[in-house]
Amino acid sequence: MAGLSVEETLELWASSLREVKARIRPLFTQERVAASAGQFLDGLLGEERRKTGWMRAEAAGDPGPWRQQAILGRGHWDADALRDIVRDYAVETLADPEAVLVIDETGFLKQGHASCGVARQYTGSAGKITNCQIGVFASYVSQHGHAFIDRALYLPKAWAEAPVRRSRAHVPEAVEFATKPAIARSMIERVLSTKVPFSWVAADSVYGVGDIEIALRRAGKGYVLGVSSKHAFNSWGKAYAVSGTAGSIAEDLPPEAWQRLSAGAGTKGERFHDWAYLDLADLDGGEFNADLSGAWTRGLLIRRNIADGDLAFFTTWCPQGTEVEMLVRVEGHRWAIEDMMTKNRVSHTHAFQNKKRAAGQQSRQPRETVPARRLFQRPVKDRASTVSAHNRARGFPTAFRPQPCASA
Numbered sequence: 566m567a568g569l570s571v572e573e574t575l576e577l578w579a580s581s582l583r584e585v586k587a588r589i590r591p592l593f594t595q596e597r598v599a600a601s602a603g604q605f606l607d608g609l610l611g612e613e614r615r616k617t618g619w620m621r622a623e624a625a626g627d628p629g630p631w632r633q634q635a636i637l638g639r640g641h642w643d644a645d646a647l648r649d650i651v652r653d654y655a656v657e658t659l660a661d662p663e664a665v666l667v668i669d670e671t672g673f674l675k676q677g678h679a680s681c682g683v684a685r686q687y688t689g690s691a692g693k694i695t696n697c698q699i700g701v702f703a704s705y706v707s708q709h710g711h712a713f714i715d716r717a718l719y720l721p722k723a724w725a726e727a728p729v730r731r732s733r734a735h736v737p738e739a740v741e742f743a744t745k746p747a748i749a750r751s752m753i754e755r756v757l758s759t760k761v762p763f764s765w766v767a768a769d770s771v772y773g774v775g776d777i778e779i780a781l782r783r784a785g786k787g788y789v790l791g792v793s794s795k796h797a798f799n800s801w802g803k804a805y806a807v808s809g810t811a812g813s814i815a816e817d818l819p820p821e822a823w824q825r826l827s828a829g830a831g832t833k834g835e836r837f838h839d840w841a842y843l844d845l846a847d848l849d850g851g852e853f854n855a856d857l858s859g860a861w862t863r864g865l866l867i868r869r870n871i872a873d874g875d876l877a878f879f880t881t882w883c884p885q886g887t888e889v890e891m892l893v894r895v896e897g898h899r900w901a902i903e904d905m906m907t908k909n910r911v912s913h914t915h916a917f918q919n920k921k922r923a924a925g926q927q928s929r930q931p932r933e934t935v936p937a938r939r940l941f942q943r944p945v946k947d948r949a950s951t952v953s954a955h956n957r958a959r960g961f962p963t964a965f966r967p968q969p970c971a972s973a
Contacts, residue, residue, distance in 0.1 A: 582606075582607075582610075585606070585654060586599075586602075586603045586606065588650050588654065589602065589647060589650055592642045592643060592646055592647055592650075593640075593642055594641075598636065598640060598642075601625075601632050601633055601635070601636055602636055604621070604624075604625035604627075604633065605621060605625075605633045605636055607624065607625070608620070608621035608624050608625065608633070611624060617630075618630030618633060618634055621633050648714075648715060648716065649759075651712075651713075651714065652705075652714040652715065652756075652759070652761070653759075655705055655712035655713075655714055656705060656714070656761050656762075658709065658710070659705055659707045659709045659710050659711070659712060660707070660709075660761075660762050661707035661708055661709060661762065661763075662762045662763070662764060663707070663708075663763075663764050663765075664705060664706060664707035664762060664763040664764065664765075665706045665707070665763065665764075665765040665766070665767055665895055665898040666703060666704070666705060666706075666753065666756060666761075666763050666765070666766045666767075666786075667703070667704040667705075667706055667711075667766075667767050667768070667898055667899050667901075667902045668701070668702070668703055668704075668749045668752065668753070668766065668767070668768040668772050669701075669702055669704070669768065669769065669899065669902050669903065669906065670688075670689075670699055670700060670701045670702065670719070670745060670771065671688070671689070671690055671699075671700055671702070671906045672686075672688025672689065672690035672691065672695075672697040672698065672699050672700075673690075673697055673698045673699075673700065674688075674690065674691065674695065674696070674697050675696050675697055675698060676696065678696075679733070679734070680698060680734075681698070681718065681720070681724070681734035681735075681736060682698045682699070682718050682719060682720045682721060682724055682734075683696060683697065683698050684696070684697075684721045684723060684724065686699060686721065690906075698718065698719075699718075699719040699745075700716060700717070700718055700719065701716070701717050701718075701719055701745055701748045701749060701752070702715065702716050702902070702906075703715035703716070703749075703752040703753070703756065704902045705761070705763070706898040706901055706902065711898075711901050711902065711905070714756070714761075715752045715755060715756070717748045717751075717752065719745055719748065720736065720740060720742060720743070721742075722742045724736070725740075725741060725742035726742070745771055745772065746771065746772050746775055746776065746777055747776075749768065749772045749777060750776055750777050750780055753766065753777065753780060753781070753784075754780070757784055763786070764786060764787055765786065765787045765788060765789065765895045765898075766781055766786055766787075766788045766789075766790070767788070767789050767790070767895050767896055767898055767899045768788075768790050768791060768899070769791040769899070770790075770791035770792055770793050770878075771791075772790060772791070773790035773791045773792040773793075773796075773879070773880060774790070774792055774796065774880070777790065778790065778880070778882070781882065782853040782854070782861075782882060783853050783854055784854065785850070785853070785854040785856055785857050787881075787882055787883040787884070787887070787895070788880075788881065788882050789866060789879050789880075789881050789892055789895045789896045790879060790880050790881075791877065791878065791879055792811060792878050792879065792880050793811070793878070794810060794811050794812035794815075794876065794878060795810050795811070795812065796810065796811050796878065796880070797809065797810055797811075798810075798811060798814060798843075798845060798865050798880075799845065800843070800845040800846060801845070801846050802846055802847060803844070803845065803846070807843055807845060807865075811865060811867070811878040812876070812878075814843070814865065814867075815841070815867050815869075815876055815878070818841055818867075822841045823839045823840065823841050823869065824839070824840055824841075824889070825837055825838070825839050825840075825871075826838070826840050826889070826890060826893045827893075827897075828893050828894065828896060828897025828900065829894060829897035829898070829900065829901070831900065831904070832904065836897060836900065837871060838868050838869060838870060838871060839868070839869040839870075839871060840866065840867065840868055840869070840889065840893055841866075841867045841869075842864060842865070842866050842867070842881075842889040842892065843864055843865045844862045844863075844864045845862075845863050845864055845865060846862070846863045847860040847861070847862050847885055848860065848861055848862075848863065849861075850884075859884065859885060860884075860885040861882060861883065861884055861885060862881075862882070862883055862884070862885045862886075862887070863880070863881070863882055864880075864881040864882075864883070864892075865878065865879070865880065865881070866878070866879040866880075866881050866889075866892050866893075866896065867879075868896070879892075879896060
């Protein structure tokens with residue numbers, strides 16, 4: 566968009582949004598439902614930090630949030646088909662054979678217990694065990710930009726084995742318990758099946774060992790996957806011998822093994838850390854994938870924080886001779902997604918905290934006692950008037966009385 570005027574840029578964005586809406590139109594059987602879906606999309610792209618149903622309805626010119634809520638609740642449309650449309654649209658713009666597929670998760674803080682998959686579980690969003698939902702995401706990152714292309718809600722085992730909770734939350738019968746690495750592997754397999762161009766996968770230590778490694782080797786994809794400090798590494802066929810946990814290996818490294826490199830630009834400039842890389846073994850790539858030629862190297866990449874010396878460890882798989890700078894850049898691509906998730910979490914947490922503060926303020930305010938007789942001063946048959954009188958007595962606007970849900 567370089568060289569375009571503001572007006573031309575805005576028109577380009579508007580025309581692109583119209584194209585997206587046209588692509589998703591076949592997912593909906595009725596024109597008014599498709600229109601509501603388009604308005605819902607407009608609301609998500611708006612500048613409001615709290616994108617509540619009422620705010621989205623107001624922006625769309627609806628009398629209340631029921632029409633847009635119906636899209637998410639009662640509407641019948643294929644969410645996975647929408648996922649595929651989003652993926653194809655993103656790849657058309659961002660496609661790059663050297664792209665990185667980033668697997669990561671984020672938590673959504675919750676107060677209640679009815680939301681599907683909500684439980685007390687650890688989330689990096691809060692840095693502790695708390696009441697939340699966990700979403701696993703696959704993101705496509707290239708030199709042209711980045712975008713989410715797949716998603717899945719993690720369903721804890723306690724939820725998966727509770728028929729009543731599943732029924733109330735409308736969890737499909739086909740959905741079974743799956744670990745986060747299993748969810749990630751399914752996402753990777755979907756991306757591979759659609760021939761999306763990429764060469765690398767990056768993920769944190771939740772996904773760093775096990776079936777994902779083997780699957781990526783067989784697919785001919787390089788990876789930089791986080792592992793814990795207790796993960797064991799061994800070298801063979803090398804002039805030097807390495808054997809032990811990642812943490813113990815890092816302790817024995819001489820000062821000259823470290824080099825200061827940037828993993829990419831961040832919001833405050835280049836992200837510099839100290840890095841060490843050990844190539845552990847050279848293997849014939851053809852043993853894993855017939856289309857691979859030459860040797861591929863299994864290695865250990867270690868990142869050290871300059872300020873506090875904190876260490877992070879990664880198992881790597883790459884063509885022999887790959888520069889350590891390339892592995893560092895691949896790992897650094899995770900941060901672009903984490904930054905995007907952090908912005909979303911800040912907005913979500915801001916709304917969550919505001920809600921809690923508002924609830925606390927309401928609980929501290931004296932409530933007007935409404936005599937029971939005032940609720941029955943009108944004939945029972947005049948139900949709407951009775952509710953309106955009750956609302957006025959409690960200080961609520963009459964418009965907040967129960968409304969019929971608009972048909973989607």
